[in-house]
Amino acid sequence: MAALPASLLRAVLADPGHLPEHLARFALRHMGPAADRSVTRLRERYPDAGPAELRALVVARGRRNTVAEGAFVGGPFLLLIPVAFCAALLNEARTVLELAGLDGRDPTSPERAAELLVLMGVYPDADGARTALDAFDADTAEDTGSRLRPRPGAVWGVTLRMARLLGLLTPSDARDAGAGRARRLATTTAKVLLLAAVIAVGTVAPLVWLPYMALSYHWATGRLTDRAALYYFREPAPRRPAGTAPGLTASSGRAVVSLLVPAVLTAVVLVLGWRVEHARWPVVTMALVLSSAGTGLWWWLRRRDRRRRAADEP
Structure with a gap:
């Protein structure tokens, strides 16, 4: 999954x-x-569970995995946000495919690709999605060269489009979706600015974006699974008991540490009066950059080691 x-x-x-x-x-x-395979194992593990219980398990696991992979694959390094968004999109897609499997549909059927695009709001119906996918397949078969080369300057545009697909920059609920154009534009603009602010702060405190992303993924995945449940089962997805979003408490703690370490080192530099050529700001800048990078690198290496140990366990 990592690659x-x-x-x-x-x-x-x-x-x-x-x-x-x-x-x-x-x-x-x-x-x-x-x-x-996951749907098969779930039914074998919970043979007495009813359809609603199985759907609740899939939805809960889907939310948890989307938060974990999406918010943490990128880790503390904001340059990896596009990779984190890809991880979240793939986990959301897997959750939709598992819900389709619970409905008795083949998760490997090409029809699921069209349904996925409809549920993510890309096309209004499956016929339009199938037509677009057929055209995409034909275009891809004809073009075997230029598509293999990444296009310069595409990262930011692709990142914003992935955020929209994830539901991070779209109306939050049905009331917003039915609101006027001005309100929808204002809502989307506010979300873009908030995301930009989190990224800007994250350049100083590299873990500060994790609680924001964890909560955003939690809400967005919930909206997607609600649409999928209505599409496949004609009823909303089963709700988890009220509580903290998965991963939010841990990521909030890391974010606090991420803020405290640079703040403490900056205070030490100021109290001790360290200077470079009679100026304090170069030392303060170095303290911020090194402490932030060091904190992020330590956290990322620690998480990577835990994942490797878990993968090696029988």
């Missing part, structure tokens, strides 16, 4: 105009078989 987000990112950077279609085909190819 999949980067692989998807390379594909969409080479062909940013077909981001949704790349996602749908990639997810079907890589997530479909895994979703099929």
Whole structure:
């Protein structure tokens, strides 16, 4: 799984105009078989569980995995946000495919790719999604050269489009979706500015974006699973008991540490009066940069080691 987000990112950077279609085909190819096996194991593990209970388990796990992979794959380094977004998109897609599997549909069928695009709001109906995917497949078959080369300057545009697909920059609920154009524009603009502010602060405190992303993924995945449950089962997704979003408490603690370490080192520099050529700001700047990078690197290495140990366990 670790290499999949980067692989998807390379594909969409080479062909940013077909981001949704790349996602749908990639997810079907890589997530479909895994979703099929997951549904089979879930039914074997909980033979007495009813349909609603199984859906609740899939939804809860989907939210948890999207938060974990999306918010933490990028880790503390904001340059990896596009990779984190790809990870979150793939986990959301897998959750949708698992819900389809619970409805008795084949998670590996090409029809699921069209349904995924509809549920993510890319196309209004499955017929339009199928037509777009057929055209994408034909275009891809004819063009074997230029799509392999990432296009300069595509990263920011692709990142914003992925954020919209994830539901991070779209209306939060049905009331906003039914509101006037001015209100929807204001809501989207506010979310873009908030995301930009989090990224800006994250350049100083590299873990500060994790609580924001964890909560945003939690809400966005919930909205997607609600749409998927209505589409496949004609009823909303089962709700978890009220409580903290998965991963939010841990990520909030890391964010606080991420803020405290640079603040403490800056205070030490100011109290001790360290200077470079009679100026304090170079020392303060170095303290901020080194402490932030060191904190982020330590956290990232620690998480990587835990993941490797978990993968090695029988």
